[in-house]
Amino acid sequence: MDRHVELPAQAPLSAGSTLTVRDAVFRLLRAFGMTSVFGNPGSTELPMFIDFPEDFRYVLGLQESVVVGMADGYAQATHNAAFVNLHSAAGVGHAMGNIFTAFRNRTPLVITAGQQARSILPFEPFLGSTQAPELPRPYVKWSVEPARAEDVPLAIARAYYIAMTPPRGPVLVSIPSDDWDVQTLPVDAREVSRHVRADPDLLARIAAALDGARSPAFVVGAAVDRDEAWKEAVELAERHNARVYVAPMSGRCSFPEDHPLWAGFLPPMRERIVDRLAGHDLVFALGAPAFTYHVPGHGPHLPEGCELVQLTDDPQVAAWAPTGTSVVGSIRLGLLDLLECSTPRDRPAPPAHARPPRVADPEPAERLPVAWVLQTLADVRARDSILVEEAPSARPVMHGHLPIFETETFYTMCSGGLGFGLPAAVGVALGKPGARVIALVGDGSAMYAIQALWSAAQLALPVTVLILKNRRYAALYEFARIFGYRPDAHVPGTDLPDLDFVALAGAQGMKGLRVETAEQLRPALHQALQSTAPMLVEIEVA
Numbered sequence: 001m002d003r004h005v006e007l008p009a010q011a012p013l014s015a016g017s018t019l020t021v022r023d024a025v026f027r028l029l030r031a032f033g034m035t036s037v038f039g040n041p042g043s044t045e046l047p048m049f050i051d052f053p054e055d056f057r058y059v060l061g062l063q064e065s066v067v068v069g070m071a072d073g074y075a076q077a078t079h080n081a082a083f084v085n086l087h088s089a090a091g092v093g094h095a096m097g098n099i100f101t102a103f104r105n106r107t108p109l110v111i112t113a114g115q116q117a118r119s120i121l122p123f124e125p126f127l128g129s130t131q132a133p134e135l136p137r138p139y140v141k142w143s144v145e146p147a148r149a150e151d152v153p154l155a156i157a158r159a160y161y162i163a164m165t166p167p168r169g170p171v172l173v174s175i176p177s178d179d180w181d182v183q184t185l186p187v188d189a190r191e192v193s194r195h196v197r198a199d200p201d202l203l204a205r206i207a208a209a210l211d212g213a214r215s216p217a218f219v220v221g222a223a224v225d226r227d228e229a230w231k232e233a234v235e236l237a238e239r240h241n242a243r244v245y246v247a248p249m250s251g252r253c254s255f256p257e258d259h260p261l262w263a264g265f266l267p268p269m270r271e272r273i274v275d276r277l278a279g280h281d282l283v284f285a286l287g288a289p290a291f292t293y294h295v296p297g298h299g300p301h302l303p304e305g306c307e308l309v310q311l312t313d314d315p316q317v318a319a320w321a322p323t324g325t326s327v328v329g330s331i332r333l334g335l336l337d338l339l340e341c342s343t344p345r346d347r348p349a350p351p352a353h354a355r356p357p358r359v360a361d362p363e364p365a366e367r368l369p370v371a372w373v374l375q376t377l378a379d380v381r382a383r384d385s386i387l388v389e390e391a392p393s394a395r396p397v398m399h400g401h402l403p404i405f406e407t408e409t410f411y412t413m414c415s416g417g418l419g420f421g422l423p424a425a426v427g428v429a430l431g432k433p434g435a436r437v438i439a440l441v442g443d444g445s446a447m448y449a450i451q452a453l454w455s456a457a458q459l460a461l462p463v464t465v466l467i468l469k470n471r472r473y474a475a476l477y478e479f480a481r482i483f484g485y486r487p488d489a490h491v492p493g494t495d496l497p498d499l500d501f502v503a504l505a506g507a508q509g510m511k512g513l514r515v516e517t518a519e520q521l522r523p524a525l526h527q528a529l530q531s532t533a534p535m536l537v538e539i540e541v542a
Contacts, residue, residue, distance in 0.1 A: 010188055022180040024153040024187060026053050031189035032160050034083040034110065036430070038071040040064050042087025044114030044127060047180040059430065060458070062451035064091045066423040068098035069449055072107045073388065073427025076226075076411060081108035081163045082427075088114050089129035092136055092172070097417050097448075102170045103139040104415035105251055106226060106314075108163035109170035110156065111136075115145065117178040132174035143172040149179035153187040161192045166227075166330065167314040198311065198329025198337065205325060206284070206309045207341045213282035214347070216240050219266065221247040221288020222414060223313050223331050224254035230407035232335035233286060237261050239342060243350045245276065247288035251414035254287065257403035263353045265399045270297025278303045283324075285310040287331045290321045294416075295482055311335075356400040362518050367542035370394050370468060373521065374402040377438075377466070380525050384409060386435050388428055390421025391442040391468050392475040398440075419448030422465065426452050429461040436462055436529060443469045443496055450504055456534040457509035464528045465510075465536040467501045505536040512536040 010031045019027070029035065030053075038059045039045070052058065059074075061067035064086055071082035086092050092099075092113050102109050115121075116128040129135065133143040142162045146155045152175055159171040210216055224233050233255060237244050244255045248268035255262055266273050273291055277283060283290070283306060290310055291301065301322045302308055308324025310317075311334045318326035327334065359372040374397060381387075383405050389398065389412045404410040411428060413420040425439035446467055456463045473494040480491045502512035513524045515537060528535040 017186065018183040019186050020180065021149055021152045021182050021184050022048060022050065024184055025156055026056070028153055028157060028187055028189060029083060030055070033080050034160075036074065037083050037085055038067050038074070038427075039085035040067050040087065040091065041085070042091060042114055042127075044088050044116060044177040045085055047177050048085070048114075048175070050180070059455070061423065061455055063449070064094035065098045065419050066449050066451050066455065068095045068102060068109070068111075069420050069423030069452065070427035070430070070455065071109055072098065072102045072105060072420065073411065073424030074431040075107050075109060075427075076105070076424075077408075077428045077431025079228075081110050081160055084109050084111040086111060086113045088116070088127050089132070089135060090127075092129070096136065096139070097419050098423075099136055099170055100139045101413045101415040101417050101420045105413065106167045106169055106223070108168040110159050110163055111140070111170055111172040112156070113172060113174045115174045115176040118149070118176045119178060121176070129174060133172070136170075136172050139170070140172050141169040143174070145174035145176075149176070149182035150184040152179050153184060157187050157189070164194050165192075166194065166196070167316075168226075195330040195333055196328070198327045198334040200337065202325065202327040203334060203337050204341055206311065206327060207338050209282055209307060209309050209325075210240055210242075210284060210338070211342060211344045213240075215280045215350070216242040216282045216284060217263070217277055217280040218242050218244040219247050219283060219285045219288055219290070220244060220250075220254040221286065222250045222252035222254065223287030225252035225407055227287065227313065227331040228407070229287070229332035229335050230254060232332055232339065234259065236335055236339055236342065239339070240344045241347050241349045242284070243280070243353075247285070248273070248292040249294070249414060249416070250288065251412050253404040253407075253410035256405050258405055260349065260352050263350075266291065268292055268294035270301060271299060274300060274303050277306065281306055283308050285312070285321075287312065289317050290324065359401070364517065366518075368515070368518060368521065368540060370470075370541050371397045371401045372518075373468070373539055373541055374398050376521055377440075377525060378402045380522065381438060381529060382436060384435075385529075386411070386428055386432065386437045387440060388412070388421055388425040388437060389440045390418065390445040391440055392445070393442060393470065393478070394440075394468055418445045421445055422449045422452035423455070425463050425465070426456045426459070426461060429456070429463050430459065434462075436464070438529075439463060439465045441465065441467055443467055443471065443499055443501070444473045446501065447496075447499070451508075453505055453510050453534075453536065454508040461534055462532055463534045464531070465505070465534065466528075467536065467538045468541050469499070469501065469538055470541050471496050471499075501536060501538040510534050510536055512538060515539045
């Protein structure tokens with residue numbers, strides 16, 4: 001079993017005892033440690049919640065994408081699948097953006113969707129979901145509408161095991177509304193192994209390649225942090241004096257950015273990756289694809305004379321790797337095996353990665369530079385505070401001026417889809433009680449899931465929401481140049497005037513502050529980061 005999930009003992013039942021589907025499901029969820037239900041209720045879900053158990057809590061989101069985003073953050077924070085309840089086809093449709101993100105994040109979610117009563121499904125009823133299991137595909141690992149009401153608990157058990165087996169991800173069970181009172185046999189939670197140990201012969205080949213390399217480089221991805229392999233990754237890198245790069249578009253931090261071996265972030269562009277890795281004769285892609293690209297490229301995937309080896313928990317990632325040797329298995333167990341069989345040659349430590357210089361304070365009338373804002377946040381935030389980020393235009397600047405130092409203190413979306421950051425911050429705060437969670441979100445991103453402010457306020461979570469307000473979808477201006485726009489050209493549909501996030505926060509029960517000048521920033525950050533209640537800070541940036 002996962003080191004963080006131990007199944008509690010279940011109350012024994014006499015042989016042949018039956019329960020309602022409802023009681024059997026709640027008994028099973030309790031055994032799986034899934035006593036938080038993330039949802040936005042609809043009519044077809046109401047029968048599930050008759051006599052809702054006192055030891056469960058319902059976490060309400062005001063839109064289904066917010067519901068899934070909160071559950072994603074919660075599941076990542078707790079290392080266990082989160083339980084989600086959506087409304088028929090419309091609710092699943094609303095949630096699909098963040099279901100896609102959960103799939104790319106490799107987040108285990110057990111999603112149930114209400115369905116119309118079986119007795120009227122043949123008549124295309126109002127709110128019926130046609131071919132319900134097909135709707136979320138291909139962005140769930142498995143989906144089903146059980147053939148019989150009696151099979152619902154067994155389907156949920158199977159869904160949980162599939163969701164928790166690496167590569168983890170969301171699953172969906174469609175449940176007709178008249179299933180809940182049907183009698184069925186209980187299903188007991190079982191111990192199911194979730195980790196596959198990598199092939200020892202192939203791991204030995206990776207160890208030999210690492211030992212014999214002149215100048216090895218590690219490229220670490222989100223799976224290192226997901227599999228709690230941070231310590232082992234640092235130890236293996238230190239043993240080999242290998243420079244450590246962060247994989248393109250990684251959704252987690254998997255190596256401390258103040259470590260002497262840390263070498264910075266790889267861009268999602270083939271030619272630039274080759275340039276950055278020049279001089280290395282071996283690249284070890286660790287818990288990362290090789291490589292994630294965002295724009296078309298040409299030429300080789302690696303520098304001339306460089307070899308690729310890869311350890312991944314995802315057989316699909318191993319299958320499409322363009323070159324090299326790929327090993328599939330648990331990242332942490334694979335690293336432990338590599339530490340056992342690795343005897344590297346002596347090699348000098350590589351030069352330290354140079355960080356950008358500090359940004360000078362802006363002039364009194366100057367719009368605040370994003371780099372200066374993030375640098376100031378880095379100065380005042382606690383080292384172990386948790387950053388949940390969704391500010392695409394600011395991310396390259398963040399890489400230089402807002403370093404991450406500790407495991408499980410950084411989360412972002414691996415999908416590129418907006419609407420994850422705000423609700424995920426709420427979910428992370430729920431999953432890590434007492435931790436200071438900072439949601440760093442662009443103004444465009446925030447509007448995809450602004451309802452999450454209400455959930456944070458209702459739950460009284462210590463979440464600090466920082467809105468980088470540049471009044472447009474700024475990331476699109478970078479891509480406009482790639483696609484041939486003139487540098488001074490206006491990009492249609494990208495301006496965002498007249499958004500007032502302080503007012504939006506107040507309308508949902510959260511206090512808000514506005515920062516327009518340099519002297520306002522540090523006091524506002526101190527106030528928000530020390531508040532026991534959630535607080536939003538709107539920051540006007542250049």
